[in-house]
Amino acid sequence: MTAARPVRIFDTTLRDGEQSPGASMNLTEKLEIAQALVQLGVDVIEAGFPIASPGDFASVSDIARSVSAATVCGLARCNDADIDRAWEALQHAAQPRIHVFLATSSIHREFKLRMTEDEVVARAVAGVRRARGHCGDVEFSPEDAARTEIDFLCRVVEAVIDAGATTVNIPDTVGYATPSQMHQVIASLRNRVPNIDRAVISVHCHDDLGLAVANSLAAVEAGAGQVECTINGIGERAGNCSLEEVVMALKTRRDYFQVDTRVVTQRLVPTSRLVANITGIQVPRNKAIVGRNAFAHESGIHQDGMLKERSTYEIIRPEDVGLERTDLVLGKHSGRAALADRAKALGYQLTPEQLQSLFERFKLLADRKKEIYDGDIAALCEDQFTDLPERFTLVGYDLTCSSGQPPRVRLRVAHGDEEKSVEVNAGDGPIDGIFLAIEKLTGIVTVCRDFRVQAVTVGKDAQAEVSVELQPQGAAPGSQTHRGRGVSTDSLEASAKAFLAAVNRVAIGSQPRLHPHQG
Ligand code: KIV
Ligand code: ZN
Numbered sequence: 001m002t003a004a005r006p007v008r009i010f011d012t013t014l015r016d017g018e019q020s021p022g023a024s025m026n027l028t029e030k031l032e033i034a035q036a037l038v039q040l041g042v043d044v045i046e047a048g049f050p051i052a053s054p055g056d057f058a059s060v061s062d063i064a065r066s067v068s069a070a071t072v073c074g075l076a077r078c079n080d081a082d083i084d085r086a087w088e089a090l091q092h093a094a095q096p097r098i099h100v101f102l103a104t105s106s107i108h109r110e111f112k113l114r115m116t117e118d119e120v121v122a123r124a125v126a127g128v129r130r131a132r133g134h135c136g137d138v139e140f141s142p143e144d145a146a147r148t149e150i151d152f153l154c155r156v157v158e159a160v161i162d163a164g165a166t167t168v169n170i171p172d173t174v175g176y177a178t179p180s181q182m183h184q185v186i187a188s189l190r191n192r193v194p195n196i197d198r199a200v201i202s203v204h205c206h207d208d209l210g211l212a213v214a215n216s217l218a219a220v221e222a223g224a225g226q227v228e229c230t231i232n233g234i235g236e237r238a239g240n241c242s243l244e245e246v247v248m249a250l251k252t253r254r255d256y257f258q259v260d261t262r263v264v265t266q267r268l269v270p271t272s273r274l275v276a277n278i279t280g281i282q283v284p285r286n287k288a289i290v291g292r293n294a295f296a297h298e299s300g301i302h303q304d305g306m307l308k309e310r311s312t313y314e315i316i317r318p319e320d321v322g323l324e325r326t327d328l329v330l331g332k333h334s335g336r337a338a339l340a341d342r343a344k345a346l347g348y349q350l351t352p353e354q355l356q357s358l359f360e361r362f363k364l365l366a367d368r369k370k371e372i373y374d375g376d377i378a379a380l381c382e383d384q385f386t387d388l389p390e391r392f393t394l395v396g397y398d399l400t401c402s403s404g405q406p407p408r409v410r411l412r413v414a415h416g417d418e419e420k421s422v423e424v425n426a427g428d429g430p431i432d433g434i435f436l437a438i439e440k441l442t443g444i445v446t447v448c449r450d451f452r453v454q455a456v457t458v459g460k461d462a463q464a465e466v467s468v469e470l471q472p473q474g475a476a477p478g479s480q481t482h483r484g485r486g487v488s489t490d491s492l493e494a495s496a497k498a499f500l501a502a503v504n505r506v507a508i509g510s511q512p513r514l515h516p517h518q519g
Contacts, residue, residue, distance in 0.1 A: 003260065004254065004258045004259050004260045005225075005258060005259045005260070006225070006259070006260055006261070006262075007220055007224070007225060007226065007227060007250065007259045007260070007261050008043040008044060008200065008202075008225060008226040008227070008261075009041075009042045009043050009044070009226075009227060009229065009243065009247065009261050009262070009263055010042070010043065010044040010046065010073070010202065010226050010227065010228040010229070011037050011040075011042040011044065011045055011046065011228075011229065011230065011231070011243060012046040012204075012228050012229070012230055012235070012240065013033060013037070013230040013231045013234065013243075013275060014030050014033060014034065014045065014046060014047050014048055014059070014063075015046040015047065015048050015049055015075055016046070016204075016228075016230060016235040016236055016240050017230040017231065017234040017235050017239075017240065017275075017279075018048070019235060019236045020234045020235055020236070020239065020279065020281060021481075022279075022280060022281070022449075022450075022469055022481050022483065023234055023279040023280070023281055024480060025278055025279065026055075026505075027055065027058055027059050027062060029278045030047070030048075030059045030062075030063065031059070031062060031063060031066065032274065032278070033231075033274065033275060033278060034047065034063045034066070034067055035066075035067075035349075036267070036270070036271045036274050036275075037070065037231075037271070038067055038069050038070050039264065039267055039271075040263060040264055040267040040268070040271050041261075041262045041263045041264040041267070042070055042243075042262075042263065043070060043071060043226075043262060044070060044071040044072075044073050044097060044226075045063065045067060045070050045071070045072050045073065046073045046074075046075065046099065046228075047059060047060040047063040047064065047072050047073065047074060048060040048063075048074060048075070048089075049074070049075040049076075050074045050075075050076070050082075050085045050086045050088070050089035050090075051076065051077075051081065051082045051085040051086070057085065057088075057089050060072070060074045060086075060089035060090065061088075061089040061090075061092070064089060064090045064091070064092050064093035064096065065092045065093070067093070067094070068094035068095070070095070071093075071095040071096070071097050071137065072090060072093040072095065072096060072097070073090075073096075073097040073098070073099050073139065074086040074087075074089050074090050074096075074097075074098060074099065075099045075101065076098060076099065076100050076101075076127075076131070077100075077101065077102070078100050078101065078102035078123050078124060078126075078127035079127070080130055082100075083098060083100060083127060083130045083131050083134070084130075084134075086098050086099075086131075087131075087134035087135060090135070091134075095137070096135050096137065097135065097137040097138070097139060097167075098131040098134060098135050098137070098138050098139070099138075099139040099140075099141065099169075100124075100127045100128060100131050100138065100139070100140050100141070101140070101141035101142075101143050101171075102120060102123055102124050102127065102140075102141075102142065102143060103120075103142070103143040103144050103173075104120055104124075104142035104143065104144065104145060104148040104152060104153060104156050105143075105144035105145070105147040105148040105149075106147075106148075106149065107144070107147060108143065108144050117152055117155075120156065121155060121156055121159050124140065124142070124156055124159060124160050124163075125159050125160060125162075125163040127140075128140050128160045128163040128164055128165045129163050129164060131164075132163070132164035136166070137166055137167075138164055138165050138166055138167075139165065139166070139167040139168070139169055139202065140160040140165040140167070140168055140169070141168075141169040141170075141171050141204065142156050142157070142168075142170070142171070143171055143173050144171065144173040144174065145170040145171050145172070145173075145185070146170070146171070146172035146173070146174075146176055146177040146181070146182070146185065147173075147174070147176055150185065150188050153170075153185070153189070154188065154189060154192045154193050157189055157193050157196070157199075158193045158194065158195060158196075161193070161195045161196065161198050161199045162195060165199055166198075166199055166200065167199055167200045167201075167202050167226060168189075168199045168200075168201055168202065169202035169203070169204050169226070169228065170182075170185060170186065170189070170201065170202065170203050170204065170219070170224075171203075171204040171205075171206075171228075172203075172204070172205045172206055172212075172215060173204075173206060174206060174208060175205065175206035175207055175208025175209050175211065175212065175237070175238060176208070176209070177205065177211065177215050178209075178211060178215070179211065179214045179215055179217070179218035180218065182203070182205070182215040182216075182218045182219050182222070183218040183219065183221060183222040184222075185219075185222075186201060186203070186218075186219045186222035186223055186224050187222045187223070189201060190222070190223050200225040200226050201219075201223065201224045201225055201226070202224060202225070202226035202227070202228060203215070203216050203219035203220075203224045203226070203227055203228065203241075204228035204240070204241075205219075205228075205240070205241045206235065206236060206237065206238065206239070206240060207233060207235075207238040207239045207240065207241070207242075208237060208238045210238075212233070212239070212240060212241040212242070213233075213241050213242055213245045213246050213249065215241070216229065216241040216246050217246065217249055217250070217257070220250065220257060220259060221257060227241065227246055228240070228241065229241040229242060229243040229246055229247075230242065230243060231243050231244070231271055231272055231275040232244070232272050232275055232276060232281065232283055232287070232290065233245070234275070234279060234281055242287075242288075242289075243263075243268075244268045244272060244288075244289040244290050244321070245288050245289055247261055247263045247265065247268070248265065248268070248288075248289050248316060248321065251263075251265060251320075252315055252316055265320050265321055265322070266319070266320065266321065266322045267322055268289060268290060268321045268322050269290055269321050269322035269323050270322050270346050270378075272289075272290035273290075273346075273378055274382075277378075277379075277382040277485065278382075279483075280467050280469065280483040280485065282452070282454070282467075289316070289321055290321070295314070295316075295318045295323060330342060330362070330366075330372040330377070331366060331370060331371060331372060332363075332366040332367070332370070334362075334366075334372070336355065336359050339355070339358065339359055339362055339377070340355055342374065342377050343355070343358065343377055343381060346374060346377060346378050346381070348378075348381045350381075358380060358381065361380050361383075362377070362380060365380065365463070365489070368461070368489045369461045369462075369463070369489055370461065371459070373456075373457040373458075374457075375456045375457040376456055376457055376463055378456075379456045379463055379465060379487040380487070382485070382487075383485070383486070383487050383497075391500075391501075391504040392413050392414070392415050392438075392441075392442055392500050392503060392504060392507075393413065393414045393500065394411075394412075394413060394414075394493070394496050394497050394500055395412035395413055395414050395419055396411075396412050397409060397410065397411045397412070397434065397437075397492070397493070397496060398410040399430055399433065399434070399492065401429065401430050401433070406425055406426050406427055406428075406433070407425075407426075407427050407429065407430045407432075407433035408423070408424075408425045408433070409423065409424050409425075409427070409430070409433040409434055409436075409437045410422070410423045410437075411423075411424075411434065411437040411438065411441060411496070413438070413441055413442070413500065415442075420441055421441075422437050422440050422441040423437070424436050424437045424440055430492055431451075431492065431495050434492060434495060434496045434499065435448070435495075435499050438496065438499050438500060438503060439503075442500075442503050442507070444472070444503050444506050444507060445472070445473040446470040446471060446472055446473055446482075446502070446503065446506060447470065447471050447472075447473055447475075448468060448469070448470055449469040449470065449471055449481050450467070450468060450469035450481075451466070451467075451468050451469075451495075452466065452467050452468075453465070453466050453491055453494070453495070456487060461489060462489075463487050463488060463489050463494070464487070464488060464489070464490070464491035464494040465485065465486075465487050465494065466485065466486050466487075466491065466494040466495045466497070466498040467483065467484070467485045467498055468483070468484050468485075468495075468498045468499055468502050469481040469482070469483050469502070470482050470484070470499075470502040470503070470506060472506050482502045482503075482505035482506045483501075483502055483505065484497075484498045484499060484500065484501030484502025484503070484504070484505065485497075485498050485501055486498035486499070486500070486501060
């Protein structure tokens with residue numbers, strides 16, 4: 001295959017993606033996702049917004065130190081303190097990038113910044129110069145570019161390239177653009193900005209009208225050389241352009257777009273699962289590329305066509321996005337090597353100790369469940385590798401209940417070396433009873449904002465995956481929620497584990513952070 005024009009994939013799951021309500025991640029989780037993004041082959045990882053909080057700073061700094069195969073980027077508003085803090089976090093990266101942004105649309109100039117056009121240009125130029133003083137790779141984003149007057153946008157872009165920006169990113173911050181408009185904006189920049197050849201044009205689309213992927217593709221068609229996107233399309237409000245969708249559109253329709261990315265598409269499904277499990281934002285079944293139904297052919301006519309010739313109804317081979325055709329894998333008699341092999345294929349790099357622990361849990365599961373699917377193995381891995389200090393862990397429970405009566409629950413929990421137990425005779429049902437027992441035992445009282453149960457795989461003996469979102473009682477409305485997840489063939493046990501995992505996060509607490517669009 002002859003090489004086509006390269007398009008860079010800039011992943012912002014850890015920055016814009018983390019701005020999804022309820023999606024905040026801890027340091028270990030961010031490092032795990034960063035490693036998965038490296039394996040996926042993205043060109044740039046936007047690791048966070050270093051000035052936002054000490055936690056954001058630490059995660060950008062740790063990712064910068066640990067990733068060498070991709071550019072690591074940190075976000076900064078257009079002021080010296082933000083830019084210097086971003087550099088402080090990025091300085092040890094093998095390939096650092098500072099991403100500076102400033103709003104340019106008339107609405108933002110007038111109501112948010114209260115600045116004239118000249119003042120905006122001067123501030124943007126000063127910010128880019130300051131960033132270039134630290135680092136040779138500087139991206140500038142005129143926030144709300146899609147609603148910025150095109151003449152002014154051309155002026156800003158020319159000025160920041162002169163000041164040293166090596167990438168100019170065109171954000172559709174509020175998801176307002178349409179594909180033909182986005183095409184026109186990129187084409188205008190290419191035709192009208194005299195120094196445009198000195199920078200890569202990037203695009204960053206939000207999905208408020210469900211057009212983020214279409215708008216990004218239109219920008220690529222018009223000559224954009226970088227697409228900003230997130231795994232599963234998570235992000236501010238309705239989210240960002242979905243990485244897996246844009247990448248597979250470019251690959252599947254290479255005949256049309258004539259561009260290449262470096263993404264290892266077989267890593268798309270494992271990375272999607274990892275992000276869904278860590279953030280607690282589950283992928284809808286009908287989501288393109290990574291949804292559970294994306295390759296399920298239900299209609300008889302389609303099935304008949306598929307049996308005759310797959311290409312009648314299939315434009316992407318499931319194995320090209322990392323879905324195995326046969327999902328049924330292991331059982332009671334499977335050995336450690338087979339388990340290690342499946343875990344590796346699913347994207348989990350295990351140390352010998354982690355493999356041993358996974359194997360022990362696998363054997364316990366195999367006693368409860370005849371057929372162990374990929375989904376079960378992924379769930380065991382996810383369950384195991386969340387490391388939270390000082391965690392309360394479930395030892396066991398006894399429960400009696402009958403309709404119309406409050407349940408009676410005896411719960412045992414380990415806290416460090418200690419085992420504690422408690423009994424309650426209250427609650428609307430068994431799950432409520434377990435939750436009340438955990439609150440009594442840990443002393444942490446919460447409000448439950450979300451509770452979901454789903455089967456990890458198929459069959460009556462499938463494991464239940466429970467996810468909960470809690471807020472400490474009395475927390476301000478809209479303040480951060482704490483997620484927890486638990487998996488077991490016993491859905492009450494899974495509920496108890498999920499609730500305890502969330503309570504552990506509440507116990508550790510989290511630091512307040514600044515939002516990039518604030519201030
Ligand atoms: O949507 C947006 O405008 C952003 C910028 C910070 C690039 O996320
Ligand atoms: Zn954004």
